[in-house]
Amino acid sequence: MSSEFDFLEAPEQVLSTLNPDGTRRWLFPRLSKGRWWKRRRWVAYSLIALFNLLPWLPVGGKPAILLDVANRDFAFFGASFRPTETPLLALLLLFIFLGIFYLTSLIGRAWCGWTCPQTVYLEFLYRPLERLVEGKGYAKGGKSAPLWRKAVKYAVFTLVSAHLAHTFLAYFVGGAVVLEWSIGDPAEHPVGFGLVWATTVLMLIDFGWFREQLCTLACPYGRLQAVLLDRNSLIIGYDERRGEARAKLPARKQGGSFGDCVDCGLCVATCPTGIDIRQGLQMECVACAECIDACDGVMAKIGKPLGLIRYASQESLAGGATRWFRPRTIAYPVVLTSILGLFTVSLAGRESGMVQVQRAQGAPFEVMNDGRVRNLLSFRLDNRAREPRSYRISLPEGVDGLIPVNPVTVSAGESGMGMVHLYLPPAAFSGGKASVPITIRDGVDFEHVLEFQALGPF
Numbered sequence: 001m002s003s004e005f006d007f008l009e010a011p012e013q014v015l016s017t018l019n020p021d022g023t024r025r026w027l028f029p030r031l032s033k034g035r036w037w038k039r040r041r042w043v044a045y046s047l048i049a050l051f052n053l054l055p056w057l058p059v060g061g062k063p064a065i066l067l068d069v070a071n072r073d074f075a076f077f078g079a080s081f082r083p084t085e086t087p088l089l090a091l092l093l094l095f096i097f098l099g100i101f102y103l104t105s106l107i108g109r110a111w112c113g114w115t116c117p118q119t120v121y122l123e124f125l126y127r128p129l130e131r132l133v134e135g136k137g138y139a140k141g142g143k144s145a146p147l148w149r150k151a152v153k154y155a156v157f158t159l160v161s162a163h164l165a166h167t168f169l170a171y172f173v174g175g176a177v178v179l180e181w182s183i184g185d186p187a188e189h190p191v192g193f194g195l196v197w198a199t200t201v202l203m204l205i206d207f208g209w210f211r212e213q214l215c216t217l218a219c220p221y222g223r224l225q226a227v228l229l230d231r232n233s234l235i236i237g238y239d240e241r242r243g244e245a246r247a248k249l250p251a252r253k254q255g256g257s258f259g260d261c262v263d264c265g266l267c268v269a270t271c272p273t274g275i276d277i278r279q280g281l282q283m284e285c286v287a288c289a290e291c292i293d294a295c296d297g298v299m300a301k302i303g304k305p306l307g308l309i310r311y312a313s314q315e316s317l318a319g320g321a322t323r324w325f326r327p328r329t330i331a332y333p334v335v336l337t338s339i340l341g342l343f344t345v346s347l348a349g350r351e352s353g354m355v356q357v358q359r360a361q362g363a364p365f366e367v368m369n370d371g372r373v374r375n376l377l378s379f380r381l382d383n384r385a386r387e388p389r390s391y392r393i394s395l396p397e398g399v400d401g402l403i404p405v406n407p408v409t410v411s412a413g414e415s416g417m418g419m420v421h422l423y424l425p426p427a428a429f430s431g432g433k434a435s436v437p438i439t440i441r442d443g444v445d446f447e448h449v450l451e452f453q454a455l456g457p458f
């Protein structure tokens with residue numbers, strides 16, 4: 001239908017999710033249950049199970065993964081990390097990012113199609129639920145589904161999103177705490193309650209409305225494709241040399257020379273980002289392999305070899321040979337091995353405990369009635385071992401001190417506080433300072449000598 005704004009229409013399709021008049025083009029991809037889909041389904045359900053399990057799985061007395069921001073404590077499969085260990089965490093993050101870059105240079109956007117939470121949850125949880133609830137309405141582009149079915153769909157989406165939001169919160173406070181909060185009064189835990197509902201709403205917006213646009217418009221990783229891939233990286237591609245000239249089956253009956261593509265359009269109908277893979281590699285392709293399954297089904301029916309759309313490099317699709325060893329596929333493993341080596345050495349050399357000392361608040365020192373100078377200091381003791389440890393604080397021979405609790409026992413992966421009242425004669429100070437070595441040891445494998453700078457009269 002023509003309108004006064006016709007002159008604004010783009011000469012070609014700008015975005016797969018946009019109609020020529022600028023309105024949203026809703027996608028209702030057709031499911032292609034081929035061999036790749038079955039493999040992806042295994043991976044997806046395993047990842048979903050893992051995501052739901054990890055905050056409940058106890059390792060060394062804590063959840064397998066705990067990002068306790070409030071207490072600045074990060075637990076990862078029994079190992080505890082403190083914010084003071086930022087270099088170690090930075091090395092780990094760098095390794096993960098570069099590892100994804102390396103894999104992308106080798107096998108393209110496998111991360112997007114196989115493991116990214118956006119794809120996993122949209123294609124293997126929300127979309128299947130939508131297909132189930134909307135029934136035939138989904139197949140007709142979602143328009144003819146009755147209102148009650150749509151209401152049921154959003155009710156189910158809300159329940160699923162609320163569950164996922166609770167699980168998400170469990171990564172920050174632990175599964176047991178979330179359970180306790182969930183059955184308690186929300187007013188007692190307004191932050192946790194607010195976080196759960198904000199996450200639920202964000203998930204509903206993303207999986208119910210924004211959907212594939214997160215991959216095609218918002219995700220920075222998709223934008224990086226141009227620099228991460230080269231002509232020898234594995235992508236999902238259409239074999240143009242074999243497929244063209246395409247022609248529908250009735251047209252073929254008239255005779256002529258045609259390629260294998262019967263122009264059925266199933267590869268486009270199944271694509272969750274709405275693109276036509278036959279137009280070549282596009283930034284919107286999330287490498288989900290749905291079009292391979294759709295096309296293989298067609299090829300099998302018409303008795304042609306499978307793989308008109310397949311995993312291949314651009315080089316091999318153009319008739320050349322894929323080069324696996326290239327500067328970037330050699331450089332990435334070298335850098336990754338170095339980072340891993342550095343990480344392993346740092347981890348192996350990591351002590352089983354850590355001590356941080358600080359002066360007590362208030363006056364830096366106090367001159368007692370007997371002339372001695374008192375300094376009050378407190379210790380924070382981090383136990384990184386997997387069992388409780390008792391830390392004994394010792395002062396040097398001849399130095400007077402009062403240690404109210406000694407030794408200080410700290411549970412595995414937890415922190416404890418110790419306190420020392422240090423009494424020094426005025427003669428011990430030079431320029432208002434006196435250095436006192438304080439030893440902390442746990443009797444197992446941890447010993448730390450701390451040079452404390454006591455303050456006194458100048």
Ligand code: SF4
Binds near residue numbers: 274285286292
């Ligand atoms: S083009 Fe194929 S692999 Fe790429 S997103 Fe679409 S269906 Fe998935």
Ligand code: SF4
Binds near residue numbers: 260265278
């Ligand atoms: S599914 Fe295969 S045969 Fe059908 S249009 Fe796509 S490439 Fe051509």
